Every structure is written in C-alpha cells, then in structure tokens.
Amino acid sequence: MMKKGYLLLESGQVFPGIRVGDSSSVMGEIVFNTSMTGYQEIMTDPSYAGQIMTFCYPLIGNYGINQQDNENAKIQMQGVLFSNLCELPSHYQSIKTVDQWLKQSGIPGLANIDTRAVVKAVRLSGTMKAAISDSPDFAQIDWNQPLPQDMVSQVSTDNIKVYEGSGPHVVLLDYGYKKSMLTALLDEGCKVTVVPYNTNSAAVAALHPDGVMLSNGPGDPAQLQDLFGEVKKITSSYPTLGICLGHQLIALAYGAKTGKLLFGHRGANHPVKEMVTGKVWMTSQNHSYVVAKDSVDSERFSISYLNVNDGSVEGLSHKKLPIETVQFHPEAHPGPDDTHPVFQRFIHMIKQSKGEVTHAVTY
Numbered sequence: 223m224m225k226k227g228y229l230l231l232e233s234g235q236v237f238p239g240i241r242v243g244d245s246s247s248v249m250g251e252i253v254f255n256t257s258m259t260g261y262q263e264i265m266t267d268p269s270y271a272g273q274i275m276t277f278c279y280p281l282i283g284n285y286g287i288n289q290q291d292n293e294n295a296k297i298q299m300q301g302v303l304f305s306n307l308c309e310l311p312s313h314y315q316s317i318k319t320v321d322q323w324l325k326q327s328g329i330p331g332l333a334n335i336d337t338r339a340v341v342k343a344v345r346l347s348g349t350m351k352a353a354i355s356d357s358p359d360f361a362q363i364d365w366n367q368p369l370p371q372d373m374v375s376q377v378s379t380d381n382i383k384v385y386e387g388s389g390p391h392v393v394l395l396d397y398g399y400k401k402s403m404l405t406a407l408l409d410e411g412c413k414v415t416v417v418p419y420n421t422n423s424a425a426v427a428a429l430h431p432d433g434v435m436l437s438n439g440p441g442d443p444a445q446l447q448d449l450f451g452e453v454k455k456i457t458s459s460y461p462t463l464g465i466c467l468g469h470q471l472i473a474l475a476y477g478a479k480t481g482k483l484l485f486g487h488r489g490a491n492h493p494v495k496e497m498v499t500g501k502v503w504m505t506s507q508n509h510s511y512v513v514a515k516d517s518v519d520s521e522r523f524s525i526s527y528l529n530v531n532d533g534s535v536e537g538l539s540h541k542k543l544p545i546e547t548v549q550f551h552p553e554a555h556p557g558p559d560d561t562h563p564v565f566q567r568f569i570h571m572i573k574q575s576k577g578e579v580t581h582a583v584t585y
C-alpha cells in the first residue's frame with residue numbers, strides 16, 4: 223500500500239506526497255534541477271551531499287537504473303523529490319527501479335509532489351531548510367538543527383588511486399569528483415592520480431604531476447579556508463584546471479570572495495559566454511555559490527566566462543600562470559558536452575609548459 227509522506231519547508235509550506243525509497247525522516251537544504259535527462263547522474267553527483275533535490279522534469283525513472291551511469295559509487299543527497307516516478311521502467315540496460323535503488327541506498331524520497339509549486343517557493347524564498355517526514359506537523363521538526371557540515375571530507379577518497387595513461391600525468395584533487403571528469407581526462411590519454419582533498423603541496427610534488435585538477439564538491443567553499451594556503455601553493459606550481467568547487471577554491475585562495483545565489487544554477491542548459499570568442503555555450507551546472515565579480519584581482523585574473531542569464535562569473539584565467547577555472551561542468555553527464563575543449567586546452571597548457579608544443583591554444 224502506498225504510504226503518505228510530507229515535504230516541509232522552513233518557510234512554512236507543507237506538500238503532501240507518497241513515500242518512496244528509504245522510510246527515514248531527514249532534513250537538508252532544498253534545491254531543484256531543471257535537466258530533462260540524466261536523473262541517475264544527477265542523483266550520484268557528490269556535490270548534492272546534504273541537500274534534498276527536486277526534479278523539475280515531471281517524469282523520472284522511465285529508463286530505470288543501469289550499471290554505467292553512476293557519477294559516484296553512492297547517492298550522496300539527503301533526499302529526493304519527484305512529481306511522477308515511474309514504477310515499471312523499460313530499457314535494455316535497466317537493472318532496477320529508482321524506488322528500489324533508493325531503498326537499497328537508504329535514501330528517502332517523495333513522489334507525487336507538486337514540484338512546480340515547490341520550485342516556485344524555492345525561487346521566491348531561496349534555498350532553505352526542508353524536511354521529509356511522515357507527519358505534516360510543522361512544529362515536530364527542530365528547525366534549529368544545523369544542516370550537515372564538512373561534507374567534502376565525507377565524499378572525498380581516503381586513498382590514492384592511479385589510472386594509467388600514456389599522456390600527461392594529472393593529479394586530481396578529489397573534493398567529491400564526478401566520474402565523468404576522470405573519464406574526460408583518461409579519454410584524452412592522461413595518466414590520472416586521484417588524491418584526497420587535503421593532500422598538501424609536498425605530497426602532490428612527490429607524485430611528480432605534469433598538471434593538477436581541482437574537482438567539484440559539496441557545500442560552502444568559504445568554509446574550506448584551511449585549504450586555501452596549500453591550494454595556492456599547488457596551483458602556482460603546476461598547470462591547473464579548477465571545476466566548480468575547484469574554481470571557487472582557487473578564486474578564494476588568490477584573495478577573491480564568494481557569495482551565495484538565491485536558488486543556484488542546476489540544470490543542463492545554462493548559457494555561458496566565452497569572453498575570448500564571444501561564443502555562447504550551453505553548459506551543465508550544479509552550484510549555489512559564485513565568485514563575486516568585484517572581488518576578482520584584475521591584475522592577476524581575467525574573467526574568461528560569464529553567465530548569460532545573470533552575469534555571474536563562470537570562469538577565470540590567470541594572466542601569467544597556466545591556471546584556468548570554470549564554474550560550469552565541461553564533463554557534462556548529464557547535459558551537453560560542447561565545452562569538452564576545456565579539458566583539451568588544459569592538456570595543451572600542460573604540453574606548452576613542458577615545451578612539447580609552442581603554438582598558442584586555439585579556440
């Protein structure tokens with residue numbers, strides 16, 4: 223029998239639904255994603271740790287869950303909200319339903335939620351605390367309870383992992399990396415060494431990298447200030463690519479500030495303008511925080527990409543050192559991979575620094 227459940231928002235609204243997945247009650251920060259495809263990739267993106275995620279697209283689960291599309295071994299989000307969740311998927315690669323997967327993973331969800339109304343509430347009040355509960359009683363929730371903190375240490379790897387390749391050696395600092403970032407580097411022939419998020423500059427140097435990449439990850443980048451000093455040392459020593467949280471950390475390490483958007487950018491069609499060419503690319507995004515434009519030291523960095531919708535900073539380029547950063551996700555999954563050349567230009571930058579190529583990067 224279908225069991226009732228409720229989504230409660232800190233702003234006071236209560237939305238009835240049907241319990242799916244695990245039967246636990248949770249609190250998290252409510253966010254929404256507008257992608258029309260890629261629910262398995264979204265649900266396994268570690269940057270959602272601590273959050274309750276709302277799927278705007280009304281039909282989820284139709285092609286089931288397969289063995290290929292996970293971006294991380296686990297679902298890291300606190301909970302998930304659906305409008306219409308498919309119970310009978312149809313796809314030759316499907317091995318289970320979304321509901322079965324959530325149950326096995328211990329993650330609670332709600333289906334039959336009026337997700338359009340939820341998204342309108344979040345757009346109005348911003349990301350806020352939310353709870354998934356068996357009861358609609360607002361007073362039973364301890365709204366003062368702090369949201370999960372220090373999530374990067376929970377989603378990062380504990381040990382070093384090496385992926386062989388014949389090309390440049392890239393050390394990937396793992397703040398909760400998506401598998402597709404690793405795959406993008408391996409597809410370009412790189413050897414990749416994945417290291418824990420708090421690996422210091424001496425330990426990175428001992429691995430003799432040709433370049434370093436700083437991954438995406440959950441939470442507020444400004445709370446990771448203990449890492450800024452080492453991030454600055456590492457990134458000033460090797461050609462660097464920073465993606466999403468990695469981009470934010472590099473900006474902070476060089477003295478810029480970050481702020482929080484009202485409800486963030488989460489979806490697969492966020493337009494960004496590449497400043498060098500004037501071209502607009504469609505990008506995949508998942509973030510709440512942004513680098514404050516006025517805080518960027520223009521002597522050192524140029525803004526390489528801007529968001530077309532709200533003018534926010536989407537990328538930085540160091541004027542002297544080989545450091546490139548992007549707020550969007552060039553690895554896609556889900557979403558368009560039109561910005562995959564970001565990885566190719568990173569590798570070009572590595573080859574330039576080794577003297578293997580002399581011509582300038584092409585756009």
Ligand SMILES: NC(=O)CC[C@H](N)C(=O)O
Pocket residue numbers: 269437438439440441442443465466467468508509510511512
């Ligand atoms: N995908 C990411 O790396 C997200 C970065 C950061 N947690 C934010 O929300 O802005």
